[in-house]
Amino acid sequence: MKGLTHLDAAGQAHMVDVSAKPATSRMATAEGVVRMRAETLALIRAGDAKKGDVLGTARLAGIMAAKKTHDLIPLCHPLALSKITVDLALDDALPGVRVTATAKVSGQTGVEMEALTAVSVACLTIYDMVKAVDRGMEIGAIRLLAKSGGQSGDFRRDEAGTEEKP
Amino acid sequence: MKGLTHLDAAGQAHMVDVSAKPATSRMATAEGVVRMRAETLALIRAGDAKKGDVLGTARLAGIMAAKKTHDLIPLCHPLALSKITVDLALDDALPGVRVTATAKVSGQTGVEMEALTAVSVACLTIYDMVKAVDRGMEIGAIRLLAKSGGQSGDFRRDEAGTEEKP
Amino acid sequence: MKGLTHLDAAGQAHMVDVSAKPATSRMATAEGVVRMRAETLALIRAGDAKKGDVLGTARLAGIMAAKKTHDLIPLCHPLALSKITVDLALDDALPGVRVTATAKVSGQTGVEMEALTAVSVACLTIYDMVKAVDRGMEIGAIRLLAKSGGQSGDFRRDEAGTEEKP
Amino acid sequence: MKGLTHLDAAGQAHMVDVSAKPATSRMATAEGVVRMRAETLALIRAGDAKKGDVLGTARLAGIMAAKKTHDLIPLCHPLALSKITVDLALDDALPGVRVTATAKVSGQTGVEMEALTAVSVACLTIYDMVKAVDRGMEIGAIRLLAKSGGQSGDFRRDEAGTEEKP
Amino acid sequence: MKGLTHLDAAGQAHMVDVSAKPATSRMATAEGVVRMRAETLALIRAGDAKKGDVLGTARLAGIMAAKKTHDLIPLCHPLALSKITVDLALDDALPGVRVTATAKVSGQTGVEMEALTAVSVACLTIYDMVKAVDRGMEIGAIRLLAKSGGQSGDFRRDEAGTEEKP
Amino acid sequence: MKGLTHLDAAGQAHMVDVSAKPATSRMATAEGVVRMRAETLALIRAGDAKKGDVLGTARLAGIMAAKKTHDLIPLCHPLALSKITVDLALDDALPGVRVTATAKVSGQTGVEMEALTAVSVACLTIYDMVKAVDRGMEIGAIRLLAKSGGQSGDFRRDEAGTEEKP
Numbered sequence: 002m003k004g005l006t007h008l009d010a011a012g013q014a015h016m017v018d019v020s021a022k023p024a025t026s027r028m029a030t031a032e033g034v035v036r037m038r039a040e041t042l043a044l045i046r047a048g049d050a051k052k053g054d055v056l057g058t059a060r061l062a063g064i065m066a067a068k069k070t071h072d073l074i075p076l077c078h079p080l081a082l083s084k085i086t087v088d089l090a091l092d093d094a095l096p097g098v099r100v101t102a103t104a105k106v107s108g109q110t111g112v113e114m115e116a117l118t119a120v121s122v123a124c125l126t127i128y129d130m131v132k133a134v135d136r137g138m139e140i141g142a143i144r145l146l147a148k149s150g151g152q153s154g155d156f157r158r159d160e161a162g163t164e165e166k167p
Numbered sequence: 168m169k170g171l172t173h174l175d176a177a178g179q180a181h182m183v184d185v186s187a188k189p190a191t192s193r194m195a196t197a198e199g200v201v202r203m204r205a206e207t208l209a210l211i212r213a214g215d216a217k218k219g220d221v222l223g224t225a226r227l228a229g230i231m232a233a234k235k236t237h238d239l240i241p242l243c244h245p246l247a248l249s250k251i252t253v254d255l256a257l258d259d260a261l262p263g264v265r266v267t268a269t270a271k272v273s274g275q276t277g278v279e280m281e282a283l284t285a286v287s288v289a290c291l292t293i294y295d296m297v298k299a300v301d302r303g304m305e306i307g308a309i310r311l312l313a314k315s316g317g318q319s320g321d322f323r324r325d326e327a328g329t330e331e332k333p
Numbered sequence: 334m335k336g337l338t339h340l341d342a343a344g345q346a347h348m349v350d351v352s353a354k355p356a357t358s359r360m361a362t363a364e365g366v367v368r369m370r371a372e373t374l375a376l377i378r379a380g381d382a383k384k385g386d387v388l389g390t391a392r393l394a395g396i397m398a399a400k401k402t403h404d405l406i407p408l409c410h411p412l413a414l415s416k417i418t419v420d421l422a423l424d425d426a427l428p429g430v431r432v433t434a435t436a437k438v439s440g441q442t443g444v445e446m447e448a449l450t451a452v453s454v455a456c457l458t459i460y461d462m463v464k465a466v467d468r469g470m471e472i473g474a475i476r477l478l479a480k481s482g483g484q485s486g487d488f489r490r491d492e493a494g495t496e497e498k499p
Numbered sequence: 500m501k502g503l504t505h506l507d508a509a510g511q512a513h514m515v516d517v518s519a520k521p522a523t524s525r526m527a528t529a530e531g532v533v534r535m536r537a538e539t540l541a542l543i544r545a546g547d548a549k550k551g552d553v554l555g556t557a558r559l560a561g562i563m564a565a566k567k568t569h570d571l572i573p574l575c576h577p578l579a580l581s582k583i584t585v586d587l588a589l590d591d592a593l594p595g596v597r598v599t600a601t602a603k604v605s606g607q608t609g610v611e612m613e614a615l616t617a618v619s620v621a622c623l624t625i626y627d628m629v630k631a632v633d634r635g636m637e638i639g640a641i642r643l644l645a646k647s648g649g650q651s652g653d654f655r656r657d658e659a660g661t662e663e664k665p
Numbered sequence: 666m667k668g669l670t671h672l673d674a675a676g677q678a679h680m681v682d683v684s685a686k687p688a689t690s691r692m693a694t695a696e697g698v699v700r701m702r703a704e705t706l707a708l709i710r711a712g713d714a715k716k717g718d719v720l721g722t723a724r725l726a727g728i729m730a731a732k733k734t735h736d737l738i739p740l741c742h743p744l745a746l747s748k749i750t751v752d753l754a755l756d757d758a759l760p761g762v763r764v765t766a767t768a769k770v771s772g773q774t775g776v777e778m779e780a781l782t783a784v785s786v787a788c789l790t791i792y793d794m795v796k797a798v799d800r801g802m803e804i805g806a807i808r809l810l811a812k813s814g815g816q817s818g819d820f821r822r823d824e825a826g827t828e829e830k831p
Numbered sequence: 832m833k834g835l836t837h838l839d840a841a842g843q844a845h846m847v848d849v850s851a852k853p854a855t856s857r858m859a860t861a862e863g864v865v866r867m868r869a870e871t872l873a874l875i876r877a878g879d880a881k882k883g884d885v886l887g888t889a890r891l892a893g894i895m896a897a898k899k900t901h902d903l904i905p906l907c908h909p910l911a912l913s914k915i916t917v918d919l920a921l922d923d924a925l926p927g928v929r930v931t932a933t934a935k936v937s938g939q940t941g942v943e944m945e946a947l948t949a950v951s952v953a954c955l956t957i958y959d960m961v962k963a964v965d966r967g968m969e970i971g972a973i974r975l976l977a978k979s980g981g982q983s984g985d986f987r988r989d990e991a992g993t994e995e996k997p
Contacts, residue, residue, distance in 0.1 A: 007220075007221075007224075007295070007296045007297075007299075013220060014220040014221075014223070014224045014296075033306070054173075054179060054180040055173075055180075057180070058173075058180045058241055058242070061241065062239065062240060062241050065239075066239055069235075069238075069239070072235075073228065073231075073232055073235070073239075073288050073291070074228060074288070074291055074292050074295050075224055075227065075228050075292060076224070076295060076296065077295060113298060113302075114291065114294075114295050114298075117291055117294065117306075118291060121287045121288075121290075121291060121306070122239050122240070122287075124287075124309075125239070125240055125280065125283055125284060125287060126240050126241060126242075128280075128283060129173070129240050129242060129243060129280050130173040130180075130242065131173075132279060132280075132311075133173075133319070136279075136311055136314070136322050137310070137311075137324065138310070139307075139308060139309065139310040140199070140283075140287070140307070140309035140310070141305075141306070141307030141308055141309065142305060142307055143290075143305065143306035143307065144303070144304070144305040144306070145298075145302055145303075148302070153299070156302050158303065
C-alpha cells in the first residue's frame with residue numbers, strides 16, 4: 002500500500018505535482034443511488050411520464066457539478082473535461098433512482114472525482130426535489146465503477162464489489 | 168402524500184416561492200460515511216496523529232461546499248447561513264469515516280440541503296485524499312438526521328431509520 | 334431625468350449604497366426571444382415532444398443564472414432571492430422561442446437584473462443547444478416587462494413598447 | 500439539416516464528446532446592441548467623456564463573463580481561452596450602444612458561446628448602469644458575426660443577415 | 666486576550682455561530698498599497714490620464730471580490746452587502762498606488778474581511794496590469810482602518826498604527 | 832521600459848492575446864507576511880501544536896484561491912494549473928506568519944498571479960482566524976520571489992529586494 006500522495010513529507014495537505022505526467026486520454030465511471038419509499042418513486046415516475054423534470058434536473062445538476070469539481074474538492078486539479086454524461090434509471094428493486102456518470106479528459110490526471118461529484122450532486126438534486134414528500138430518503142453506494150488511462154493502470158470494480166485489474 | 172413542490176402545474180421544474188413565508192430560525196443535521204479497507208483507515212489515523220490533514224481538509228471542504236449549495240442544486244434558494252459545522256469521526260466498525268454536518272439559518276426556507284451538501288463534499292474529499300491507496304471505497308448512508316423550524320414541522324430520524332415526529 | 338446612480342461625484346463606478354433603504358417586497362418580470370429558422374423551431378418542437386430537453390435545459394440555466402447575477406454584473410448587490418420562474422414558449426410567428434422570467438425578493442434593492450439575466454442566459458442556452466443546425470439565430474427583444482416594490486415606483490411596459498406607470 | 504448534437508439517442512441533454520477532436524485554433528466574433536432613449540445615450544457619452552466608467556465597466560463585465568461561460572451554459576465545455584476582447588461603440592442611429600466581442604482558443608471545441616456570453620453580459624451591465632434613468636431600454640440583435648476553426652467550417656454572416664461560407 | 670473564536674474546544678476549524686446575534690448596521694474600512702518604481706507609477710498616471718483603465722479595472726476587481734469573500738475565506742459567513750466602495754490614489758511618496766475600501770451590511774457579523782478582500786484583490790489587479798514592466802512591485806500595508814457596529818465595539822486605527830477605541 | 836500590455840492602442844483594458852505563444856513549462860514563487868502581536872503569534876503556535884488549524888486552514892484557502900485567480904483578476908487567463916503549494920512558517924522576528932506559494936503550469940502564460948493570489952488569500956485567512964484577538968494585524972511584503980519559463984525570461988529577486996536575472 003502506497004503512502005497518501007496528498008500529504009507531503011511533513012504531513013501537510015498539498016496538490017500533487019502532475020507537471021511531469023504526460024497528457025493521456027482518461028475516463029472514469031461512477032455510480033450511486035437514492036433510496037426512497039415506493040410511493041415516492043411512483044411520484045417521480047408519474048411526473049417523469051409527463052415532463053421528466055426530476056430526472057432532467059438531476060442530470061443537468063450532475064453535469065454542471067462535474068465542471069465545478071476542482072472548486073469543491075480542495076486538492077483537485079482544474080481539468081478541461083471533454084465529456085460528461087449522467088444517466089438516471091428508476092429502480093423498483095431499491096426502490097429509488099440509480100445514477101451513473103462518466104467523465105473524459107485528455108490530461109495529466111484522472112477524472113474519478115469528476116464522475117463521483119456528478120453522481121453525488123445528481124443524487125442531492127433528486128433528494129431536494131422530492132424531500133417535501135419523503136425526508137427519510139438515503140443517498141448511498143457512491144463508488145467508482147471503472148477508470149482507464151494514466152500511470153496507475155486501469156480499474157474495474159467486479160460484481161462482488163472487490164477490485165480487479167483486467 | 169403531498170405533490171412535488173418543485174414541479175408546477177405543468178410539471179416543469181421551478182423554484183418554490185418562499186416570499187410569503189416568515190423568516191424563522193431553522194436548523195438541520197445530516198450524516199454520511201466513507202467505507203474503506205481497515206488499512207486505509209489506519210493510514211488516515213496515522214496521518215491524523217501527525218497533522219490531521221485528511222480530516223481537516225474534508226472538514227473545510229464541507230463547510231465551504233455548504234455555502235455553495237444554491238450554486239450546485241438548481242432549485243435551492245440562496246441563504247445567509249449563520250452556522251455550519253462538520254464533524255468527522257474514525258470508525259473501526261465500518262471501517263471508515265463518519266461525517267456529520269449541521270447548518271443553521273434565520274430564513275424563509277430550510278437548510279437540509281446545506282447540511283447534506285456539506286456531508287457529501289466532505290465524503291468526496293476524503294475519497295480524493297486516499298483514493299491513491301484504495302479505489303474501492305464507497306460513500307453512503309447520506310441522510311437527514313434532524314430538522315427544526317419552518318412550517319412542515321420538526322423531523323428526527325429514529326434509530327430504526329424510520330421517521331418520527333417528536 | 335436623474336443622474337446615473339452608479340457613477341459617483343468623480344464619475345467612478347461604485348455600488349449604490351442601499352443600507353438606508355427599507356427591505357420591501359419586490360418583483361420584476363422580463364422577456365426575450367430567440368429568432369431562428371422555421372425548421373430549427375420544428376426540430377426543437379419535435380425534440381420537446383419526446384423529452385423536453387432544449388426547453389428544460391434553458392429553463393434551469395436561466396434559474397441558476399439568476400442566482401449568479403451579482404457575480405456577473407459588477408455593481409449588482411447580492412440578494413437572497415425568494416423566487417425565480419422561467420417560462421419558455423414556442424412561437425411560430427417569430428419563428429422562435431419566447432422566454433419570460435420573474436424574480437422576487439424581500440430586500441433593499443430591485444430584481445430587474447435578476448429577471449433580465451435569467452432571460453439572457455436561457456436564450457444563450459437555447460442558442461447553444463441548436464447552434465449546430467442554425468448559426469444564424471438571433472437573440473433579441475430582451476426587456477423589462479414589469480417591476481413592483483421599492484422607492485422608484487411600479488413600472489409596466491405598455492403594448493406600444495413605451496413606459497407607463499399604472 | 501443535421502440532428503441536435505446536444506440530444507442523445509433518447510433525447511436527453513448531454514455534453515457532446517469532443518475527446519476525439521483535434522485541438523485547433525478557433526475564433527468567434529459576436530455582436531449585440533442596447534437600444535435606449537437619445538437622452539440616455541447622451542448621458543453615457545457625457546459620463547464617458549469624463550471617466551469612461553459605463554463602457555469600461557461593461558467591457559470588463561463582458562471579459563469576465565466569457566471566462567464563466569461553461570459555468571452558465573449547462574452543456575458548454577470548459578475552455579482555456581487565449582484571448583477575449585470586448586468593444587463598445589456609442590451609436591446615435593440606434594440610439595444606443597453597440598457591443599462586439601471576440602474569443603480565441605486553441606481547443607477541441609468552438610468559442611461562439613464565449614463571444615455571445617461576453618456580448619450578453621456587457622449589454623446587461625450597460626442596462627444595469629443606466630436603468631435608473633431609462634427602464635424602457637431593450638437588448639437585442641445578439642448574434643454570431645464570424646467563426647473560424649473546427650470541423651464544421653468557417654462562418655461569416657453577410658450583410659443581409661443570412662449565412663454565407665466564404 | 667480572548668481565545669480564537671474560529672477554533673472550537675477540540676481546536677478544529679469551524680464557522681462561528683452568529684445565529685443568536687442581532688442584525689445590526691456594520692461598516693468596515695481597510696487600506697493597502699502597491700509600491701512600484703517611479704517610472705511605473707508615471708506609466709499608470711499617463712494611461713490614467715487617457716482612459717483610467719488600470720485604476721478603473723482595479724476598482725471593479727475589488728468591488729467584485731468583496732462579493733466573493735465568503736467563497737475565498739473558508740470560515741466567513743455569506744453576507745448581503747449593502748455597499749462596497751474602492752478608492753485608488755496615485756501616491757508619489759510611495760511611489761505607488763494607495764487603495765482604500767469600505768463595506769457596509771446590515772447583518773449578524775462584521776465586514777472587515779470584505780473590506781480587506783476588496784483591497785487585496787484591487788492591489789493584485791494593479792500588479793497584474795503593470796507586471797510586464799515592473800516585476801519588483803510589492804503589495805503591503807493591508808490593514809483595517811476602522812470598524813463599527815457589532816458586539817465587539819468600534820475600532821479605529823490611530824496614526825501611530827496602534828489601536829484605539831474612541 | 833515596455834508599454835503596458837494590458838492596455839490596447841486606445842488605452843482600453845483587454846486580455847493579452849496569448850494564442851501565438853507556445854505552451855511551455857512555467858513556474859512562479861511568491862511570498863508575503865502577516866505581522867501581529869507576539870501574543871497573537873503565541874496563540875497560533877499553541878493552537879497549532881494541538882491541531883494546526885490556523886495554518887492548515889490558511890494553506891487550503893491559498894491553494895483553492897489559486898484555482899480562482901482568473902475569476903478574481905479581470906484580465907488573467909484561465910489556466911490548468913499542474914501544481915500549487917502553500918507553505919506557512921511562524922516567525923518570531925516579525926512577529927507573525929510568513930507565507931510562500933509556488934504555482935506550476937504547462938501553458939501559454941505565466942503563473943505569477945496564481946502564486947500571488949494564493950499568498951494573499953492565505954494571509955487574509957490567517958487574519959480572519961485571529962482577528963478576534965488582534966485587529967491591528969498587517970498583511971504585507973507580498974511580492975514575486977522567482978519566475979521561470981516564457982518569453983520574458985527568468986526572474987529572481989535578490990536579497991536586497993532589487994531584481995536580477997541569473
